[in-house]
Amino acid sequence: MxxxxxxxxxxxxxxxxxxxxxxxxxxxxxxxxxxxxxxxxxxxxxxxxxxxxxxxxxxxxxxxxxxxxxxxxxxxxxxxxxxxxxxxxxxxxxxxxxxxxxxxxxxxxxxxxxxxxxxxxxxxxxxxxxxxxxxxxxxxTVATVSWHAKQIIRRYLQATSDDPAGQLPFKLHDFGARGVSSTESSALGGLAHLVNFMGTDTVLSLVAARRYYDEPMAGFSIPAAEHSTVTSWGREHEFDAYRNMLQQFAKPGALLAVVSDSYDLFHAIEQGWGGELREQVVASGATLVVRPDSGDPVEIVRKSAEMLAEQFGVTLNSKGYKLLNHVRLIQGDGINLQAIEAILAGLQAKGFAADNIAFGMGGALLQQCNxxxxxxxxxxxxxxxxxxxxxxxxxxxxxxxxxxxxxxxxxxxxxxxxxxxxxxxxxxxxxxxxxxxxxxxxxxxxxxxxxxxxxxx
Structure with a gap:
């Protein structure tokens, strides 16, 4: 055209x-x-x-x-x-x-x-x-924003993780496809993020990587729930929606992400993941990634980490920081560079390694720039x-x-x-x-x- x-x-x-x-x-x-x-x-x-x-x-x-x-x-x-x-x-x-x-x-x-x-x-x-x-x-500019986010995350991984280099490429995930102004922005902005990281849900960025930079597969993702796939079961069957996610995707060594704040995040963690579904999570051999999606990001991530630690236990790494057993967190709401810094600082203050958290960034990554x-x-x-x-x-x-x-x-x-x-x-x-x-x-x-x-x- x-x-x-x-x-x-x-x-x-x-x-x-x-x-x-x-x-x-x-x-x-x-x-x-x-x-x-x-x-x-x-x-x-x-x-x-x-x-x-x-x-x-x-x-x-x-x-x-x-x-x-x-x-x-x-x-x-x-x-x-x-x-x-x-x-x-x-x-x-x-x-x-x-x-x-x-x-x-x-x-x-x-x-x-x-x-x-x-x-x-x-x-x-x-x-x-x-x-x-x-x-x-x-x-x-998108590559620059993403690169500076990487330096923040790198710093906290180096301070708290036993495997900073292995963890870093998947710590910031592109959630921005729906938040940009055009198809081309989705493809090219998403590709600019992949200069620094390897996690994305922006499929067009993979197409752009092949077309312009000869990269057969530039990024990766995992099965993940959205609110509609949880709420379509009805509030009284919320845990059945979670159980279905485990049945469909929780295989040994696999990762799956489940948004868990459709109704009551803390109830979902305590009574669902850490209660009714705990043994299924542990027995699956998979890593469950719990996604809080509302509230103050710093406070919600901190509290979620502490609750998951109570339900699943932790292991201390060589630097003395806590690693959640069987579960991780991803925060995708309200994420920008300032929030990433504050969340990681809050977790470190509570003794949690940066390994426990990944971030999803949408509009602030691909659209909030000019x-x-x-x-x-x-x-x-x-x-x-x-x-x-x-x-x-x-x-x-x-x-x-x-x-x-x-x-x-x-x-x-x-x-x-x-x-x-x-x-x-x-x-x-x-x-x-x-x-x-x-x-x-x-x-x-x-x-x-x-x-x-x-x-x-």
């Missing part, structure tokens, strides 16, 4: 080809995070944009559709420029795009992507494609006019936080640290790859490579 790249832009971009200086023949722009909520970003998602949008040649039909739409819309249309791309380049975009390797953890205020023209007659194309290219803010969360921007930094390069930048007197970079900047490694400069020093290492050139994707990351970079930090 939206496969015409010429229309994948802002209205005012259509008139910009008439606004550049006479003699302009080349343009150079960059993308960065200008700060924001986090001091580091996990760069991710450009590859999907390049594959789906920029790698498809422009056609005569696209040009005709754009000509008609912009005429009715009241904007000029650079038909000659697009026809040049079709005639001279067979519709392929005369651009060079370089970027830091996906999965890289980069401090803010550093260049992440550069975009430059390769045909003097189509220099204007660089800025025209800003809207589609800058949408990488979404996947990068371009300003990390202040993403794409800016022109250099232009060639009459054969000479000139610096291009902005520096608003009313907001010096928006000052932009000058020159043909790029990202380098200098003594192990990232630095953005247009004049590298001897010994600086180029930290960017050419990922797209003249219509072709020329470097392809796998999800395994992306994950390894994000973990290396």
């Amino acid at each position: 939206f496969d015409n790249l010429i229309l994948n832009t802002d209205s005012y971009k259509a008139s910009h080809y008439l606004q550049y200086p006479p003699g302009a023949s080349a343009m150079y722009s960059y993308i960065e995070s200008r700060g924001g909520r986090f001091d580091r970003t996990v760069f991710f998602g450009l590859q999907s944009i390049l594959q789906d949008y920029l790698s498809k040649p422009i056609t005569a039909g696209m040009i005709a559709e754009a000509r008609e739409l912009f005429a009715a819309h009241g904007e000029p249309f650079n038909e000659a420029g697009w026809q040049h791309i079709l005639d001279v380049h067979q519709g392929r975009l005369p651009l060079r795009i370089r970027a830091v390797a996906e999965g890289s953890v980069v401090p803010t205020h550093q260049c992440l992507v550069t975009v430059e023209s390769t045909d003097p007659a189509a220099f204007w194309l660089v800025s025209y494609l800003e809207p589609v290219l800058l949408r990488l803010w979404y996947t990068t 371009r300003d969360t990390q202040k993403f921007a794409m800016k022109c930094s250099a232009m060639q006019v009459n054969g000479s390069w000139r610096d291009v930048y902005k520096d608003p007197v009313t907001d010096h936080g928006k000052v932009s970079k000058k020159g043909r900047v790029a990202l380098y490694r200098r003594n192990g640290a990232y630095v953005t400069t247009a004049t590298p020093l001897p010994g600086d290492e180029d930290a960017m790859l050419t990922v797209f050139e003249n219509g072709a994707l020329c470097h392809r990351h796998t999800l395994a490579e992306v994950r390894a970079r994000s973990e290396a930090r």
Whole structure:
């Protein structure tokens, strides 16, 4: 439906080809995070944009559709420029795009992507494609939120668990498919989370991982109840619903999750799981994951852990922290980074290892972010006019936080640290790859490579 790249832009971009200086023949722009909520970003998602949008040649039909739409819309249309791309380049975009390797953890205020023209007659194309290219803010921001959650959980596992590395990949589960604004957000946002973790209920993220990053199976899940599968039995048969879950899914070594607050969470734990159904849970050889789903998350998780400890007992690990026998908890309501920290701190204070809890995160993971969360921007930094390069930048007197970079900047490694400069020093290492050139994707990351970079930090 939206496969015409010429229309994948802002209205005012259509008139910009008439606004550049006479003699302009080349343009150079960059993308960065200008700060924001986090001091580091996990760069991710450009590859999907390049594959789906920029790698498809422009056609005569696209040009005709754009000509008609912009005429009715009241904007000029650079038909000659697009026809040049079709005639001279067979519709392929005369651009060079370089970027830091996906999965890289980069401090803010550093260049992440550069975009430059390769045909003097189509220099204007660089800025025209800003809207589609800058949408990488979404996947990068989701990957960044997920990555910072991982650092919090890692810290508590390292303090309280005997197996931090083995536990960590499944400690934050993506519950966000229903909470996003579009199918594409579900797929790409869910995939961005899988850069850091391996637990998800967002099926489209698995499809995206196969399509864009050559990963046969990027994430995993377990059988889990929802309120309708419990309440459909009726309140008087609540424990029968739980018993059915055990009969269907509780096999030796298996995990199953059951939401347990449809009526009275504490009754369900004490009289159901820890009472009437206790022996069935223990005999099954499975691990039951109890899901509280309402109330204050910190208080509810703490109290649930203490009640389950009374009913099922605990084992002390080598660090002296308690592990619940036969059962675990997952909290999926009201979860954000602050709640994760508070819940884990509360459990640790009561002597429970972080192994006992996993988290499900939905809207706060995939939807509660925008371009300003990390202040993403794409800016022109250099232009060639009459054969000479000139610096291009902005520096608003009313907001010096928006000052932009000058020159043909790029990202380098200098003594192990990232630095953005247009004049590298001897010994600086180029930290960017050419990922797209003249219509072709020329470097392809796998999800395994992306994950390894994000973990290396």
